[in-house]
Amino acid sequence: MTTQTTDIPPTPTDERRSWLREHSELGVCVLLLALGALVLTDALTMDVDITQRGPVGPKTVPVVVGIGLLVIAALLAVDVLRGGHGQAETGEDIDLSEPADWRTVLLLTGVFLGAAVLIEPLGFPIAGALLFWGAAFALGSRRVDRDPLIAGVLSLATYALFNNLLGVPLPGGPLMGVM
Amino acid sequence: MDALNSLMDGFGTALTPINLLWAAIGVLLGTAIGVLPGIGPAMAVALLLPVTYGLNPIGAFIMFAGIYYGAMFGGSTTSILLNTPGESAAVVAAMEGNPMAKSGRGAQALAAAAIGHFAGGLIGTILLVALAPTVAELAVDIGAPDYFAIMVLAFIAVTSVLGSSRIRGLASLLIGLTLGLVGLDQMTGQQRLTFGSLQLADGIDVVIVAVGLFAIGEALWVAAHLRRRPPEPIPVGRPWLDRGDVKRTWKSWARGPFIGFPFGAIPAGGAEIPTFLSYVTEKRLSKHKDEWGKGAIEGVAGPESAASASAAGTLVSMLTLGLPTTAVAAVMLAAFQQYGIQPGPLLFEREPDLVWGLIASLFVGMVLLLALNLPLAPVWAKLLRIPRPYLYAGIMFFAAVGAYAVGGEVIDLVILLIIGLIGFGMRRYGLPILPAVIGVILGPNAEQQLRRALQISDGSVTGLVNTPFAVTVYAVTAVLLAWPLLKRLVVRDRVSA
Structure with missing residues (x-):
């Protein structure tokens, strides 16, 4: 997406809206953040009453994955705010020049x-x-x-x-x- | 020669009428799917996973292997006649193949590609026969820590070698790992991310994840951006080559596999890099440099041969280590899990009929491909005219069949749609699909191996690195992780020198 140039001076709401449209990828960060929070909550509220052998129980991996999701959400947000963009996938029947239907x-x-x-x-x-x-x-x-x-x-x-x-x-x- | 004897036994399995039939169905289906725009081999194998419920493993894998090879074969037809390659591996075929077709040499381009695939597949599979048992033997003592190391390598490789953005690759991997967590914990039976739902307690079936991400996600994504007028294929006759063409191309056919095979075996993105390397090599060695860019036949022959050989290389890692290096291999690994078979070094001991039957069927499949596809090329070209609404409606239809066949539950269809929408969003924002699929398939397995390894060592972390094998694999992983940094150093050295 390129920056939009208009002749009419943009109003603040317009500006905010176009900023949001350009940075819609931040929605992915929000989703990743929510998913991370969900995984972490689920893992931490798990009551493990079984005595386990070794340091890794059923909680460990979900906690790691949850923290990972939070970290990645933050990193992705930084990347997007710095101007990074995910490349939309192309294909034989895909025409990216038109807006999504x-x-x-x-x-x-x-x-x-x-x-x-x-x-x-x-x-x-x-x-x-x-x-x-x-x-x-x-x-x-x-x-x-x-x-x-x-x-x-x-x-x-x-x-x-x-x-x-x-x-x-x-x-x-x-x-x-x-x- | 042990391997040769086993291979002969394998031919005994592969040449039974029923398995010949599966091989033929596989290569025909694979070619059709490869030719059809919008469907890649990974989606094809994912859509066909439900047949594993009704078929014995040998038949199913013979068919899947046929699809893999056939789809590679068919993909080049699309690139040459349409010039809009859908898969990255077929991009190179379009560079010289499409100009050839435009200047009336489409038949020669198709023949060079077809024979290239045959040669590449043949040499690649011979290398597979020669190397796979040795690799399996070297790795036969590997235990839980080693398996865990391999899986970590797979995770890091798919996120950092493929695609343009590591952050997006990691995001995709974590989404996959999260989906893999849903259900009962395998070791303690603890409910995880089930939210009290009985249906989710069984976990989300890998078939549903693979079909959702590859098929529904793709269909929805294409639907949002469907080309109003599909590109017109260039009409073509029966492929043939004259003596001059053969003289120019035979060396390219022979060179391709030695570039393709090693790249297929390592997690470096499958056929994408080797086809490009082969193209560059052929260009450098060509005596007809003026023709490049306008339709040089070596530029079709070499890369196509490399592509086929890379498929064979992929099978080495998949069968001997359980390490999937491409999307197709990942989905095939899911099929192994459906049968409760763990690919890895022990596979050659425990399932010799399956492994050697599969390898022998690759040779059978290649002969079938060559024999069928040279005369059938004009028929395949007609497939390019299929009305797109039917094509993508069909994908949705078969995806629904596959998800419903898993357990006969409507909730599975809803989960399929949700995962499809996730796949849609991932395509929109450039999150690669493969890491998510690898995460779902290998995630639960990796967790189990990790916990097993730590139980053996009584909780000591050194239990993860107490074998030379694991240490080696971690070293490779570290190099992959540090690669962008290393590359910068190398480039700087070269600039200053």
Whole structure:
């Protein structure tokens, strides 16, 4: 991200907002800090009543990891404030020149959660097909004739492969009950 | 020759019809996955971890090895025809391969890459056969302190050698170690980070972490930045080489493995560095210097051969020491854990059928790859046209299948999504994924070895450094840690001299 230049003199709130946007990586530090605090609290409130051999009990490693998280959160904050930036990952289908498309990410997350809720009442074949179709829709595919067909075939084939061939049970749901 | 006899037995295992089938499925799947943009071999093996619930270990590992080699093979096709390499190891293939394809020599570029992979894989695997039993024998007496030292080395190596920022690498490692802590303590049964939840008491399954970070995280990240119009692949015919090409490239094929193999065996980032070194070497030795940058065939042949050999080198460290040096090796290590097998020097004694069957299947896989991929190249190129919504919807779908298959619990899907979102954030802010995965996989194991070592020594810290092996490993670790400092000194010396 580069510094923004505007012709209009920025108001203090604008300035603060753009500063925050540029330093959004500080959010990672906050998360690491919170995680470190969580791990430490959990470790220190652990009541170890078993007599242990050696200096390293079940608490030791969590305490070390927790302290490590706190230290790294601080170091990362210093790095970010000094102008350091994590390099966003690139790839074949990734175009970093455009701003992030949060709608698609939220839609995908919603579709995934929906499928998770539906897998037990509706069974894997239906919930899986809905997951595929929904995800393809979220990613911009609008072929109403082709998308559900591919989703259904993929889901049924996967169900058969895992449930019948590999012996990994998946819930069949009402659809398999009928068949 | 003990190793040769064992290898012959291995061929007996690998050449049974069912294992041949797994090898064929592995290389076909691996090539397809390598060609497909957006899916790397680590994600592929992670997505396929659930098959370990239904398959015997020998079949599963033969298939995984096929995927590893196949994906390397397929990755170069994408680089040559599309010029947007997704994996760092394939970057070099695009540098000369893509100009070749643009000037109508795509078929030759693909052939040079394919034969390069065959040669590199072959020489690399022969080196594996020759070296692995020796390494295993040298390391056969290693105990808890040594294992702990190796794991510390793995932690330090993945955080300080890879990626551009050590702080971000360490942050990633600590996230992984935290995820690994969740559940009952292995030695005392104490609940850690479970918050009273019964589901969390079993810990977070490695499959869910690997699939979440590699597959869901990647799919969400790509979704946020999906290219509106995917790049168009360059059409290509059947790969072939004429006599002049072969004359130019055979030395490059032969040199590549000796650069790739050692780099694969040490934790230095897999194929990335050796492919680049091979490129530079070939450029220096080339008689056609004017062609470089415009499509010099040696620049495809050498690096691709080095890439394949580095995969073989990776297997040496993974099988003999249990030290994963790449993301794929880390996920394969997770698969070993699923079967309750501990890779390490004893693996060659305890599971000879598995190890030698796996090694023999590498030779089988390479022959299959060469035989299938030369004629199938135009078909593979068609895969590059797959509509992206289907590709990433499919990744989400199979990730869900994998996580649900772990225990048939809906809560696992929710955990998968949360870990996927963590993976998304890590990609956004440049935290490398590999340290987190290594942390989850090796963390609990490292803690156990540490505590075992300290119990043996009755709490004395000297119990961690009382073997020459451990001391050596710690010395290597110290050099890695001090490397940025050392490098500065070396550079300063050179400048002042």
